[in-house]
Amino acid sequence: MNNINFVSVDNIDDFAVISADFFSDFLQKNDNPLVILPTGFTPLPFYKEIVKRYKAGEKYLNKFKYLALDEYVGLCDGDYRSFSSWLGREILDPLSIDIKDRIIFDSDAADIDKECKRIDDIVSSSVINLAIIGIGENGHVGFNEPKSSFSSRTRKVFLHEKTIKANAEYWGGIDKVPKEAVTLGLANLKNAKNTLLLVYGKKKAKILKESFCAPVSEDVPSSYLQNQPNLTVIGDEDALAEIMI
Numbered sequence: 639m640n641n642i643n644f645v646s647v648d649n650i651d652d653f654a655v656i657s658a659d660f661f662s663d664f665l666q667k668n669d670n671p672l673v674i675l676p677t678g679f680t681p682l683p684f685y686k687e688i689v690k691r692y693k694a695g696e697k698y699l700n701k702f703k704y705l706a707l708d709e710y711v712g713l714c715d716g717d718y719r720s721f722s723s724w725l726g727r728e729i730l731d732p733l734s735i736d737i738k739d740r741i742i743f744d745s746d747a748a749d750i751d752k753e754c755k756r757i758d759d760i761v762s763s764s765v766i767n768l769a770i771i772g773i774g775e776n777g778h779v780g781f782n783e784p785k786s787s788f789s790s791r792t793r794k795v796f797l798h799e800k801t802i803k804a805n806a807e808y809w810g811g812i813d814k815v816p817k818e819a820v821t822l823g824l825a826n827l828k829n830a831k832n833t834l835l836l837v838y839g840k841k842k843a844k845i846l847k848e849s850f851c852a853p854v855s856e857d858v859p860s861s862y863l864q865n866q867p868n869l870t871v872i873g874d875e876d877a878l879a880e881i882m883i
């Protein structure tokens with residue numbers, strides 16, 4: 639296992655501040671980096687803190703290019719439920735990130751495989767300077783569900799039952815959750831020069847243990863992180879409980 643920098647925080651305010659400090663420091667040391675940002679509940683306090691600092695005058699906080707991690711398939715441009723709209727609302731619009739600096743999937747592309755190839759070509763010819771990611775309780779990263787190949791690239795996927803359940807609240811019912819999505823692959827994510835994993839709460843403790851304390855396996859996609867260079871994990875004591883001795 640590579641050296642992993644585990645950072646344990648005491649509460650949600652510290653989680654936001656320490657994650658924002660990490661990002662702020664990164665942006666000051668890297669010129670216009672390409673950055674992946676995650677969706678989900680976990681990064682929300684971090685995004686709020688970044689937006690607060692930007693509005694208070696830390697203007698360099700928008701000096702990055704955004705690369706989408708994943709997206710649902712079949713949503714019209716601007717659908718408020720798409721990940722690109724969600725990230726727009728939570729962080730990219732408040733930071734005034736230019737549209738041309740957002741590399742996002744066309745959810746409604748007529749040929750979704752071609753669309754994945756378009757994104758994969760961009761990713762292959764770029765350097766992902768920082769991948770900020772979350773983790774699902776089943777170990778998914780993006781929409782790389784259990785049994786995704788470690789050599790997988792950008793592609794269309796079918797959502798795992800647990801993921802559909804976890805997203806039901808956001809969609810207003812389990813039947814409304816789309817069944818298909820697109821995602822960067824694990825091979826794309828493994829190429830990131832730096833990775834920041836954000837985890838919060840007891841419900842992440844079990845999967846973190848499986849990710850970091852069991853043999854690397856495609857049954858647990860997030861276990862690729864064991865061999866990821868320059869990885870920082872920021873989490874609270876509950877999330878990190880089973881891996882910090």
Ligand code: PGA
Binds near residue numbers: 680681773778779
């Ligand atoms: P969460 O989602 O932050 O809402 O727990 C993480 C994920 O499923 O990747």
